[in-house]
Every structure is written in C-alpha cells, then in structure tokens.
Amino acid sequence: MTPILELRNIQKSYRRRGERQQVLHGINLTIAPGECVGLVGRSGCGKSTLIKIIARLIDADDGTLLFDGEDVTQAKGAALRHLYDRLQIIFQLPQASFDPRHTIGWSIAEPLRAHGLSPADCHARVLSLLAQVGLPKAHAGRYPHEVSGGECQRASIARALALSPALLICDEATSALDVTVQQDIIALLRRLIADQQMACLFVTHDLALLPQIADRIVVLANGSVAESGDVSDIICHPQSMAAKELLSAACQLQENAL
Numbered sequence: 001m002t003p004i005l006e007l008r009n010i011q012k013s014y015r016r017r018g019e020r021q022q023v024l025h026g027i028n029l030t031i032a033p034g035e036c037v038g039l040v041g042r043s044g045c046g047k048s049t050l051i052k053i054i055a056r057l058i059d060a061d062d063g064t065l066l067f068d069g070e071d072v073t074q075a076k077g078a079a080l081r082h083l084y085d086r087l088q089i090i091f092q093l094p095q096a097s098f099d100p101r102h103t104i105g106w107s108i109a110e111p112l113r114a115h116g117l118s119p120a121d122c123h124a125r126v127l128s129l130l131a132q133v134g135l136p137k138a139h140a141g142r143y144p145h146e147v148s149g150g151e152c153q154r155a156s157i158a159r160a161l162a163l164s165p166a167l168l169i170c171d172e173a174t175s176a177l178d179v180t181v182q183q184d185i186i187a188l189l190r191r192l193i194a195d196q197q198m199a200c201l202f203v204t205h206d207l208a209l210l211p212q213i214a215d216r217i218v219v220l221a222n223g224s225v226a227e228s229g230d231v232s233d234i235i236c237h238p239q240s241m242a243a244k245e246l247l248s249a250a251c252q253l254q255e256n257a258l
C-alpha cells in the first residue's frame with residue numbers, strides 16, 4: 001500500500017547569528033492510510049520544524065517529501081493547493097486559528113466556498129460537520145470568543161474535516177486543554193480517524209497521551225529519530241534514553257496529579 005506520507009532523509013538547518021545550526025538530521029518517516037503515528041519529543045527536538053516542512057511552510061535543505069506517492073518536496077502553485085486539500089493541521093490554540101471577525105460556521109465553510117459549493121450546500125455541510133464533532137447547530141452562529149477552548153478545538157476539527165483530508169496533523173492539539181476536555185478530544189479524534197480511514201500525525205511532548213490514540217510512535221531527540229515502533233512496545237520497553245526520559249516525565253506528572 002502506498003504510504004500517505006513518506007519522508008526520506010529530511011535535513012534542516014537554521015542560520016543564527018551567521019552560524020548554521022543543524023536541527024533535523026536525516027529524518028525518515030512513513031504513515032500509511034488510516035494509521036495514526038505519534039511524534040513525540042522534548043521541547044526543541046525539532047517537532048515544529050518537521051511539521052512546517054511536511055506542510056510546505058518551509059523548505060527542507062535536503063531529502064524528499066512524498067504525499068500519496070507524489071513528490072511534493074518542491075510543490076508550488078496548483079500542486080501546493082492540491083496538497084492543502086488533502087492535508088490539514090489543527091493547532092494548540094484553536095481560538096488563534098479562527099478569524100475573530102467571522103462566525104465559526106463561516107470559518108468552517110471557508111474551504112467549501114473555495115471549492116465552489118453553493119451557500120445552501122455549504123450550510124448543510126457545516127451543520128453535518130458540527131454534528132460529527134459533537135457541537136450543536138447553534139454554534140455555527142457563534143464567534144470564536146463565544147465558545148470554550150474545548151468547543152473551539154472541536155470546531156477547528158470540523159473545519160479540518162471539511163474537505164475530507166487524507167492526513168490530519170495534530171500539533172499539540174490537546175496541550176492547552178484541561179485533562180477531561182483533553183480526553184474528550186482524543187476520543188473524538190480516535191473515532192474520526194477510524195470512521196474516515198484518515199491518517200494522523202499526532203505531535204506532542206506528552207508520551208502518556210499516545211497509547212490512547214497512536215498505533216505507532218516515533219521518538220525524536222536532538223533532530224534525529226531516537227526510536228520508533230509499536231505504541232505498547234515503546235511504552236512498556238523503551239530502548240532509547242529519550243523515550244525513557246519522556247516516560248519518566250509522564251509518570252512523574254501523573255503521580256503529581258494524584
């Protein structure tokens with residue numbers, strides 16, 4: 001089966017005060033259709049840089065990015081627009097990713113309008129998307145500041161689903177939410193991933209979240225893959241120092257919460 005996403009030997013450096021700092025050292029990663037891969041690593045290990053490369057917001061210095069078998073490493077113009085129809089990202093702070101001047105319904109309908117759907121079809125699709133993420137119809141008429149953080153994250157998931165993407169990237173999507181809302185959003189994502197056979201890259205610094213959502217984990221440390229494998233293997237028998245440290249940090253957090 002062709003992977004939905006394949007990264008081959010991705011390299012990236014940044015120039016800072018005249019010096020180049022290598023932040024990604026030859027990352028290889030594949031995600032199959034319908035698979036959820038957890039990308040985990042401590043702050044500064046290169047997770048956001050990798051997401052920006054996958055989303056073509058920045059260029060890699062070297063390596064290849066394949067989306068559904070197609071080389072999109074240099075995608076621009078129409079090829080990039082086609083990529084964005086199939087790849088969606090949800091962020092940590094959903095309120096910041098909605099335009100405060102428009103209602104949530106208007107923002108969810110934005111990609112649909114761009115694809116030429118009639119106002120009536122947009123309206124019907126927005127209501128169906130709200131239902132899928134467990135929000136009442138009335139939320140279509142609310143502004144981003146008129147809903148809670150959890151509701152806003154549900155709305156951003158609805159917007160991400162509007163064009164039925166093949167890959168959903170969740171960038172610390174539950175980190176800003178309180179623990180119970182976090183669990184609700186993870187359960188929602190898990191159901192949507194299963195129902196829609198959508199692939200997901202779930203990016204987090206919190207290893208403890210991954211058994212609830214991911215099939216496989218990739219542990220990033222200092223810009224390299226320290227370890228990757230089945231979620232239960234890594235949680236039960238971490239091999240790398242990076243995975244052991246993330247696991248012990250997660251255990252410590254849970255102990256502190258008790």
Ligand SMILES: Nc1ncnc2c1ncn2[C@@H]1O[C@H](COP(=O)(O)OP(=O)(O)OP(=O)(O)O)[C@@H](O)[C@H]1O
Nearest residue numbers: 014015016023042043044045046047048049050205
């Ligand atoms: N635009 C930039 N210019 C220079 N250095 C950068 C830039 N963006 C990130 N870096 C550096 O690259 C490294 C990786 O950063 P990145 O944001 O990818 O890490 P991260 O794992 O996403 O961290 P966090 O979990 O804190 O968001 C860090 O050392 C960071 O300081």
